Amino acid sequence: MTDTARQLAPFLGFAALLRRSGFAVAPEQTMAWLAAIELLGPSGIADVRRAAHATLAPQPERFDEFDALFDAHFLGAVTWQSETEPSEEEALAADDAGGGPEPIFGDETRESGAKATGAETLSARRFAAGGDAETLNRFARALPARVPRRRGYRWRAARSGSSIDARRMFRDAMRHAGEFVRTRWRKRRLRQRRIVVLIDVSGSMKERTQAHLAFAHALVRAAEAVEVFTIGTRLTRITRALRRRDRTTALAAASLLVADWDGGTRIGEALGNFLAIPRFAALARGAAVLILSDGLERGDPSAMRDAVAHFARIAWRLVWLTPLAAGPNFEPRTAGLVAVRPFLDELGDGAAIDRICAHVLGLAKARAA
């Protein structure tokens, strides 16, 4: 028994190492891996590696990282670890922001007494109902007819439809002495696609955040499935706060939740956090994702690029609206936006509220074209 345990230790240790490094490895997969190794009667480390690839299923873009961890664990080579060690400056910044077991996202359960930490200054902002009120009202009226939709999976009875509802017809027939009295139809209802809005609240977007929140409020009120998050130095979900009817109180409630107003920008990290939390990532799956940000990322944009690429793979449509875009033929110049451009379905003008509204109203049509 202890012998078996000793033999298995390196493999279980590798599974644990993978989990620590952010790979999702289920016990089921570890078991399949062990069974696979036994099955191959490994003639060398290459067999163990191949079995690991097949059963632990790393994502293709993380193959190199996976292999490096494998080498480090089984062959004693140290390559990857040193690379991912945060640089001194970054470590300092993280310390400033966190300091302790700080949650990486602020949830709504945190009331107004949320602690302000480090460099972030908690500032509850006051919002006036903006001058764009009329635009937003018109937007809210137009939206229900033009939200992006998808076909639901279940069949519903319908007055007319695409398919005959045989089960109901047979049931009817039983009631009428075996006669088919009338044709029953069924069809699949259209459901609204979820819309996920990510609002950049960093310092460089200062002038716009108020308008963006007002827009998000109108969207939450007018459509069924909408989720709104703010991104800055951290990630905050503000959907529930925005569900209030009155715009002023809704925006006030939302502003209390956000602890990182006008802070620095770590968009890549915030987006990465969003994707790392399964229940949030699930919200973006098959959804129309709208990012309102100027994409001015401090330092290396590679984290942002990776996160956006991941978003593009799970979202139905990924739209980035930046206030820096002037005109329809805008080509990005900042390193961040240039890096993420290939993954976006659309990179558009987010300077004015009416432009943003138009983009949302065009979501359903853009895909069909």
Next chain:
Amino acid sequence: MAVRRTIVGISSPRELEEALRAAYYLADEELATAAYLALALGKPLLLEGAPGVGKTEAAKAIAGVLGRTLLRLQCYEGIDAAAALYEWNFPRQMLALRQEGEGAGHIDIYRDEFLIERPMLACLRHPEETVLLIDEIDRSDHEFEAFLLEFLSDFQISIPERGAIRAYERPVVILTSNRTRELHEALRRRCVYHWIDYPSPEREMRIIMMRASGVSERAARAVVAAVGRLRREPLAKRPGIAEAVEWAEAATLLNEEGERWPDAFRRSLGVVLKDEDDFVHVAPKIDVILAEAQA
């Protein structure tokens, strides 16, 4: 976990690789290992990769090696259980009721003869004779993926009128995805996974020589070099293996009709690039690419 070490006389990845080669499919070691493990562990095999790297071909070859019928379920946006599992043959049910109504008998309209089998049900009922290919799963909706998850973990489905139908042995299931979207973690977890990359130049050349008829080694080498170069361009549709094979064949044909070599390649470029924008993008560079490829 029920492990079968030997399947139709194949008891190692190497033997499977050889069997696949006999079925005209050149698998690398990684693919052969993954496929062997999937068969031996009784798990579904998930193949991901860019379009045209031979995912579907791999499934066909595996079915051929096992000597089983391939049941192909092509996924699309909006695919549902009726297309994947079963449907009741409504007109026949109605007809049977009408006919029976004249006599005074009793009829069960949920008998086998009124059941239209779709690929997944057919696979459950005859697991020893079939390989189920669920093609381009990334095109389907998330609900279908969730539904599939249930199928793949228990290999069981329930028909309300008939009760549960369960496979009496674990069927062979192969899923492919072009990765236009990310599949759910839970689905990846259930499967043995393999990422098919574009083949190495050496292997692609062997594939061309094996699949194309009458192509000289020199032409094959040039095609492999040129195609490899084209795949590095930012194209809307990168040429796959099938395109490379067709290009080699088409150019050889033109050459036999008297076209000189670089021109034979240039004139048959249409079988490789199938997008107008790609054509425009490549046009200024094509001479250089072909010259380099033939060197």
